[in-house]
Amino acid sequence: xxxxxxxxxxxxxxxxxxxxxxxxxxxxxxxxxxxxxxxxxxxxxxxxxxxxxxxxxxxxxxxxxxxxxxxxxxxxxxxxxxxxxxxxxxxxxxxxxxxxxxxxxxxxxxxxxxxxxxxxxxxxxxxxxxxxxxxxxxxxxxxxxxxxxxxxxxxxxxxxxxxxxxxxxxxxxxxxxxxxxxxxxxxxxxxxxxxxxxxxxxxxxxxxxxxxxxxxxxxxxxxxxxxxxxxxxxxxxxxxxxxxxxxxxxxxxxxxxxxxxxxxxxxxxxxxxxxxxxxxxxxxxxxxxxxxxxxxxxxxxxxxxxxxxxxxxxxxxxxxxxxxxxxxxxxxxxxxxxxxxxxxxxxxxxxxxxxxxxxxxxxxxxxxxxxxxxxxxxxxxxxxxxxxxxxxxxxxxxxxxxxxxxxxxxxxxxxxxxxxxxxxxxxxxxxxxxxxxxxxxxxxxxxxxxxxxxxxxxxxxxxxxxxxxxxxxxxxxxxxxxxxxxxxxxxxxxxxxxxxxxxxxxxxxxxxxxxxxxxxxxxxxxxxxxxxxxxxxxxxxxxxxxxxxxxxxxxxxxxxxxxxxxxxxxxxxxxxxxxxxxxxxxxxxxxxxxxxxxxxxxxxxxxxxxxxxxxxxxxxxxxxxxxxxxxxxxxxxxxxxxxxxxxxxxxxxxxxxxxxxxxxxxxxxxxxxx
Amino acid sequence: xxxxxxxxxxxxxxxxxxxxxxxxxxxxxxxxxxxxxxxxxxxxxxxxxxxxxxxxxxxxxxxxxxxxxxxxxxxxxxxxxxxxxxxxxxxxxxxxxxxxxxxxxxxxxxxxxxxxxxxxxxxxxxxxxxxxxxxxxxxxxxxxxxxxxxxxxxxxxxxxxxxxxxxxxx
Numbered sequence: 007x008x009x010x011x012x013x014x015x016x017x018x019x020x021x022x023x024x025x026x027x028x029x030x031x032x033x034x035x036x037x038x039x040x041x042x043x044x045x046x047x048x049x050x051x052x053x054x055x056x057x058x059x060x061x062x063x064x065x066x067x068x069x070x071x072x073x074x075x076x077x078x079x080x081x082x083x084x085x086x087x088x089x090x091x092x093x094x095x096x097x098x099x100x101x102x103x104x105x106x107x108x109x110x111x112x113x114x115x116x117x118x119x120x121x122x123x124x125x126x127x128x129x130x131x132x133x134x135x136x137x138x139x140x141x142x143x144x145x146x147x148x149x150x151x152x153x154x155x156x157x158x159x160x161x162x163x164x165x166x167x168x169x170x171x172x173x174x175x176x177x178x179x180x181x182x183x184x185x186x187x188x189x190x191x192x193x194x195x196x197x198x199x200x201x202x203x204x205x206x207x208x209x210x211x212x213x214x215x216x217x218x219x220x221x222x223x224x225x226x227x228x229x230x231x232x233x234x235x236x237x238x239x240x241x242x243x244x245x246x247x248x249x250x251x252x253x254x255x256x257x258x259x260x261x262x263x264x265x266x267x268x269x270x271x272x273x274x275x276x277x278x279x280x281x282x283x284x285x286x287x288x289x290x291x292x293x294x295x296x297x298x299x300x301x302x303x304x305x306x307x308x309x310x311x312x313x314x315x316x317x318x319x320x321x322x323x324x325x326x327x328x329x330x331x332x333x334x335x336x337x338x339x340x341x342x343x344x345x346x347x348x349x350x351x352x353x354x355x356x357x358x359x360x361x362x363x364x365x366x367x368x369x370x371x372x373x374x375x376x377x378x379x380x381x382x383x384x385x386x387x388x389x390x391x392x393x394x395x396x397x398x399x400x401x402x403x404x405x406x407x408x409x410x411x412x413x414x415x416x417x418x419x420x421x422x423x424x425x426x427x428x429x430x431x432x433x434x435x436x437x438x439x440x441x442x443x444x445x446x447x448x449x450x451x452x453x454x455x456x457x458x459x460x461x462x463x464x465x466x467x468x469x470x471x472x473x474x475x476x477x478x479x480x481x482x483x484x485x486x487x488x489x490x491x492x493x494x495x496x497x498x499x500x501x502x503x504x505x506x507x508x509x510x511x512x513x514x515x516x517x518x519x520x521x522x523x524x525x526x527x528x529x530x531x532x533x534x535x536x537x538x539x540x541x542x543x544x545x546x547x548x549x550x551x552x553x554x555x556x557x558x559x560x561x562x563x564x565x566x567x568x569x570x571x572x573x574x575x576x577x578x579x580x581x582x583x584x585x586x587x588x589x590x591x592x593x594x595x596x597x598x599x600x601x602x603x604x605x606x607x608x609x610x611x612x613x614x615x616x617x618x619x620x621x622x623x624x625x626x627x628x629x630x631x632x633x634x635x636x637x638x639x640x641x642x643x644x645x646x647x648x649x650x651x652x653x654x655x656x657x658x659x660x661x662x663x664x665x666x667x668x669x670x671x672x673x674x675x676x677x678x679x680x
Numbered sequence: 681x682x683x684x685x686x687x688x689x690x691x692x693x694x695x696x697x698x699x700x701x702x703x704x705x706x707x708x709x710x711x712x713x714x715x716x717x718x719x720x721x722x723x724x725x726x727x728x729x730x731x732x733x734x735x736x737x738x739x740x741x742x743x744x745x746x747x748x749x750x751x752x753x754x755x756x757x758x759x760x761x762x763x764x765x766x767x768x769x770x771x772x773x774x775x776x777x778x779x780x781x782x783x784x785x786x787x788x789x790x791x792x793x794x795x796x797x798x799x800x801x802x803x804x805x806x807x808x809x810x811x812x813x814x815x816x817x818x819x820x821x822x823x824x825x826x827x828x829x830x831x832x833x834x835x836x837x838x839x840x841x842x843x844x845x846x847x848x849x850x
Contacts, residue, residue: 014797021796057800064706064799066721086837089830093803100714123830126808133811134712158826165811199818241819244774251778251818254771294770301768329739334769365738 010043011036013057020065033067044075052079053090060090060097073098073105080112088116088124092131101137110140117147122158125151129159133166141170145177152184157196164188164200168207178208178215189225198229202255209262220263223270227277230256234281244291257281257298264306271307278303282315293323293331297338304342317342317349324356329365336360336371343378354379358388361395366402373403377410385418389428396436404439408432412444422455426462434469437476445481452486457622460493460639462486467494467509470517475526481534484521487514488538492545492590492641511546515539519555533566540574545588553578589650589678591640595628603628603658603665608638611653617643628658642678650674694772694813695747695762697806699795702756704728707795708802712813731758741769752776756792778820779809785824804830 011019016036023029040055048055056075063069076098079091099106109131116128129151132144148170151163171178185208188201205222208215233248233256242249260278264271281299286292296319303316320342323335339357343350357379360372373395380388389411396407411432419425429448433440452462466483474480487494494509521527521535536559543552556578559571597603606626612618623638642650652674656667696715699708706724715723730744731751742749744762750772751760759776763769780790782805787794795802808823808830809816817823 013800017797061799064709066706084837085830085833089804089834090800093800093807096807100716102714102716121833123826123833126826126830130807130811134807135714137714161816162811165814165816168814169812196817196819196822199815203814241821244778249818250774251771251815254768258768290770291774294768294774297770298768329737330741330770330773333739333741364735367739367742 010039010051010055010058013054013061016058017061020061029065033062033065037062037067041071044071049082052082053084053087056094057090060094063097069098073103077105077108077112080109080116085121085124088127092127096131096135100135101140106135106137107139110143113140114144114147117144117151122156125159126162129162129166133162133169136166136169136173138173141173141177145170145174145180149180149184152181161197161200164197164204168204171207171211175211178211181208182215182218189222189229199249199252199255202226202252202259206255206259206262209259216262220267220270223260223263223273226256226260226263227274230260230277230281234284245286245289247286247291247295250291250295253281253295254298257295257302261302261305264302266307268307274302274306275308275312278308279312279315282312282319287322290328290330293326293328297323297334300338304338304346313346314349317346317353321353321356324353324360329363329368332360332363333365333368333371336368336375340371340375340378343375347379350375351379354384354388358391361391366400369399370403373399373407373410377414380414380418382418382420385414385420386424389414393428393431393435396432401439404436405441408436408440409444412447416451422458423461425451426455426458426465430462430465430469433476433479433482434473437473437479440476440478442478445478448478448482449485452482453489459486459490459621460496463490463494464509467514467517474521474524477528477531480521480527480531484518484531484534484538487518488534488541491538491542492588493639495546496590496592496639511542511548512551515542515546515548515551515555518542522555522559529564529566532564533570536567536570536574540570540577543578589642589644589674591642591674591678593638593640595636595638595656596632596634597628597630598632599660600630601661602630603660606636606656606658608636609655609657610640611655612642613648613651615644615646615648616650619643650678693764693767694810695764697762697810697813698724698727698758698760699802700724700728700758700760701792702732702758704732707757707792708799708806710803710806710810727760727762728758731760740773750776754780757795775810775815778815779806781820782809782823785820786827 020029020032023032036058040059043051043055052075056072056079059069059072059075072094076091076094079087080095082088082091095106095109099109113128113132116124117132119125119128129148132140132148136144148163148166151159152167154160154163167181171181181204185201185205188197188205205219209219230253233253236248239248242252244250247253260274264274278299281295282303285295285299287296300316300319303312308316317339320335320338323331324339326332326335336357339350339353357372357375360368361376363369363372373392376388376392392407392411392414396404396411399407411428415425415428419428429451433448452459455462463486466479466486469479470483491514494514495511497508518535518539522532522539527535536556539552539555543549546552556571556574559567560575562568562571593608595606595608604627606623606628608620608623610618610620619641621639621641623636625636628634628636644650652671654669654671656665658665695713696709696711698706700706706728709720709724711720727744727749730742731749734742740750740752742751746765747762748765748767748769749760749762750769751758752773753759759780761772761776763772783790783795783802786801786805787798805823805827808826
């Protein structure tokens with residue numbers, strides 16, 4: 007039997023394959039050879055064969071038949087075999103397969119091997135993939151190695167213990183004695199990093215351990231101080247900074263120990279300030295330490311000066327050219343914005359600039375942070391930026407951004423008009439991304455903004471004329487037209503600059519019917535539209551047209567529409583004799599005297615068979631010298647079609663004195679009540 | 681069989697590390713949490729797609745599933761780490777860089793071909809540098825020395841000297 011081909015030769019051969027099929031063929035051939043070699047229990051080449059199998063596994067081919075072979079390699083006396091065997095075990099086995107338990111005995115033996123590199127291999131394997139059962143069986147061995155004087159083994163044992171604790175937390179106690187002198191100066195500095203990692207793990211898992219280890223704070227502070235003050239150590243330095251990895255781990259442990267504890271926090275105050283001010287920031291490594299320092303300062307009970315220092319570091323991070331630094335700054339600021347709101351507010355304009363960043367993650371964070379910073383004082387400015395962002399951002403963001411804008415507007419809108427305008431802007435620019443639940447919420451908002459009804463319905467109608475593709479916009483608009491159609495056609499508006507909308511009843515019905523037939527409309531939209539048309543039968547005079555439309559949809563394929571249409575038809579039949587007339591009357595009050603009429607209130611009363619609704623006046627000041635007017639809309643329901651009569655009362659203040667005026671109006675044109 | 685409680689407790693800072701080429705060929709995969717083979721394949725495929733689609737101007741961090749991905753490209757290889765949410769991403773970049781330095785020192789100006797033809801050595805170096813996703817020794821020299829010594833042990837295995845050779849008689 008010729009010797010199996012070497013690993014590197016196999017790799018070379020496989021790489022010459024020009025197609026996937028060719029590669030598969032080579033692999034299958036080699037796997038067959040390897041399988042028969044395994045069957046022959048060949049010890050000499052087992053290592054080589056498993057190595058080749060691992061290569062093929064990385065290419066994506068199945069290698070489970072090599073699992074037991076890995077175990078045989080681990081049991082071998084040769085170091086080479088063990089090296090590949092353990093590697094194979096880590097790659098091919100995991101705790102989901104019972105076969106992994108067969109490793110336990112080998113690992114136990116190797117943990118006690120005379121060669122430290124073999125011990126290292128077994129510690130590493132146990133520490134990376136040991137199952138709970140294995141950890142339970144071998145914890146004692148690991149604990150022994152944690153106390154050895156061999157620092158090469160001790161550091162590995164520490165990390166292995168971390169894994170054991172993660173898998174079997176109840177075993178944590180048994181490692182406590184061994185931790186006694188982990189940080190002591192007598193030890194080689196080598197084990198410091200892994201010792202800190204182990205201590206951190208224990209403190210994170212158990213409040214008792216945490217209390218127990220708080221006494222280490224002075225020691226940790228000292229070690230950190232020495233690191234910063236120490237001279238050049240080429241082995242551990244990165245870009246001139248002493249052992250940044252250890253610095254970061256110590257800072258993290260300090261964070262855990264200082265959290266919620268006044269004394270510990272105070273003890274670490276100075277060193278944190280020192281690290282924060284003295285760390286070199288030209289490279290990523292320095293910023294990594296600064297970042298960890300900021301996280302620690304923000305989590306412990308630090309004095310306010312230190313907190314401000316931390317936020318300012320984050321503020322500087324925001325201006326860094328390196329976008330990674332900007333990213334972590336935004337992430338941290340997002341975490342602290344609730345607790346240190348004012349400090350973060352100071353960096354608002356920089357944060358808003360980040361909305362224009364090219365990186366998606368940075369933009370998202372900047373958006374979230376911007377919403378967190380919106381308040382009553384900055385709402386106008388912030389909303390401008392956020393609406394601009396909404397226009398240009400990725401589709402992924404639009405839904406969240408729209409929701410955020412609605413929430414902010416609801417909380418801080420400086421005026422109802424501003425609120426409605428903002429809502430309109432969102433609906434028209436990102437209308438198709440707005441969440442479904444926004445529609446009823448917006449309708450509620452509009453309903454409650456009584457004085458804005460005319461303005462709102464006119465703007466929405468105008469938007470519909472431009473674009474009927476954005477469903478949430480269309481739905482809200484339909485509902486409003488159905489509800490306030492009378493205000494729409496009357497052209498009256500509470501705002502000073504009325505929107506130029508000439509809407510005749512037929513045109514409005516054209517638009518709504520257009521929605522019913524358009525391909526762009528969803529079934530929900532059609533339902534809104536049909537209902538709106540129906541409601542207009544009590545507000546418009548073209549009732550016959552409406553009846554016709556409704557009856558057509560009585561045989562619609564859309565079940566929802568059909569049902570509505572049928573029910574509406576029934577309503578028509580039932581209440582035909584009651585079909586009410588609504589007269590919409592607009593009053594204009596002007597004042598030709600020299601002084602303003604202030605606190606102007608118009609009241610009206612009608613006979614019992616009528617119903618009257620007075621909408622809000624445009625203002626309660628009628629300016630002097632005909633410089634303006636107050637308009638107000640009155641809606642009169644006249645179900646019995648009687649002659650309309652009205653008693654009116656005007657009250658106002660003129661030149662400092664109150665005035666009252668009463669009158670009767672009987673000369674309404676007959677069309678208004680017939 | 682892992683149940684839900686076990687998964688919760690097995691919170692590791694670094695979940696896995698991947699090395700892959702710009703053509704989407706996997707060169708190294710180290711998993712620090714027990715994951716089914718099928719899931720590993722799916723995650724690797726998905727993640728490679730996501731990372732390879734990133735433009736050069738974007739930052740080195742991205743959110744993927746419930747993890748933070750820290751990645752950096754060195755020549756034709758992407759080094760990709762998946763870490764827990766609360767990690768310090770900037771230091772993870774330094775961890776990646778340290779690993780690259782170790783490879784570079786070991787292979788002498790390392791390139792992708794070195795990793796392809798000596799993948800097992802790349803794993804040995806990684807396993808001497810990190811355990812369970814944590815750094816074992818922050819000294820570059822220390823890690824390289826250990827690898828060197830282990831390599832020597834391996835060499836002794838491979839060329840065992842017979843007794844006669846030892847005596848200089850063969």
